[in-house]
Amino acid sequence: MTTQQDLPRGTGTPDPVTPGRAPRRRSRAVPRPNEGVWPGLATPPAAxxxxxxxxxxxxxxxxxxxxxxxxxxxxxxxxxxxxxxxxxxxxxxxxxxxxxxxxxxxxxxxxxxxxxxxxxxxxxxxxxxxxxxxxxxxxxxxxxxxxxEARQPAAEVNSLEGSRENIHRHYDLSNELFALFLDETMSYSSGWFADGSDDLVLAQERKIDGILDMAGVREGMHVCEIGTGWGGLATRAAQRGARVTTLTISQEQKDLAERRLAEAGVADRVQVLLRDYREARGSYDAVVSVEMIEAVGVAYWPTYFAALDRLLAPGGRAGLQSITMPHDRMVVSQKDYTWIHKYVFPGGIIPSVTSIEQNLAADTGLRITERRSLGPDYARTLAHWRARFTDRWSEVEALGFDETFRRMWEFYLGYCEAGFRVGYLDVHQFALARP
CATH class of the missing domain: 3.30.1050 (Nonspecific Lipid-transfer Protein; Chain A)
Incomplete structure (x- = not known):
């Protein structure tokens, strides 16, 4: 149990329970940033x-x-x-x-x-x-x-229930929080900057168009998106004349995505389902998934890639965007439990390009037909997010987030930016098709 002695000063205020929804059961002490709860953080270990x-x-x-x-x-x-x-x-x-x-x-x-x-x-x-x-x-x-060093807890394995809890701990912090530091497209993934431009909105629209082009999305198609986010990609695909079925396991994201789709005038072309990729059914002309695989976990990569293959109609193409890391580093660190796991992305693991190729070969009939690297663009994207978060901290604080959260979020964004700056991390867009 977390006691008051475990909490540093400025613990913030709890988020209210959403009416009609039962509070989530918590079987162990984990950080709850939106409630200002930081188990054991205030006291350094005696070692x-x-x-x-x-x-x-x-x-x-x-x-x-x-x-x-x-x-x-x-x-x-x-x-x-x-x-x-x-x-x-x-x-x-x-x-x-x-x-x-x-x-x-x-x-x-x-x-x-x-x-x-x-x-x-x-x-x-x-x-x-x-x-x-x-x-x-x-x-x-x-x-x-x-x-x-600690190893990843069994409680954070990405089973159906585990994935929902892991996603809840990050993406459901607060829709208002993400709106404050993301751009107006609400894209929580790397942009793709045009030469001579530093406009983040244009970079995000270019990124979305890039992955839709890789999947061949055009008018009259039925597209499946795995990982809705806040609806930016689904909106763009619908504006191309496609019908979209988009999957999320975050109720908060679903609610906001549906409002944004309605505001964009494309709600009649997009269906947002509260559904895990493992529960997806149907046959689609194109499948797209942007920076969702990082939350899947090594044990479920075969299932994830098999789902892409199963959902894709004959002759269709898939567009996949994934953060990547060097294969040798991924292999030796895939069971490590890091600061990012504990405070930001529980259950996450970044794949390598090699591991993506291996899983495609072993579990699908799909192969990579085109790819592009956006690593330096992600460093620039993160710099934009970090600057916006810092500039708008007073508004974030007004949502109930405390000073410890501010330093946590700054470290998260700066840590990731540094990784992309030096090439320790990369991000790729892949076009996938059956030979």
Missing amino acids: PVKARIAETLFRNAVRTLPVRIVFPGGERIGSGGPDSPVMRIERPGAFFARLGADSKIGFGESYMVGDWTTTDLAGLLTPFAARLSTLVPPALQRIGRRFA
């Missing part, structure tokens, strides 16, 4: 030996990074010059204790509670991301995975 080891590893790792690490009292390490990002470690004891207990979670948690600060979060995290796989020696990484 003096691990803390000393973590401090030694951290000092060795950052000594050659182009950053400046500043400790209380003025000690400085790092190889950065006067214009390089600065990381100020405000509470070294707590910082190294969290890092020693579990580096994949403790680094982000220590930022959330203010153990360290910076004036350029994405800039600071970028050199860390560039050397993510080599900051800790491989032998120590293997020891850490075996003995020290």
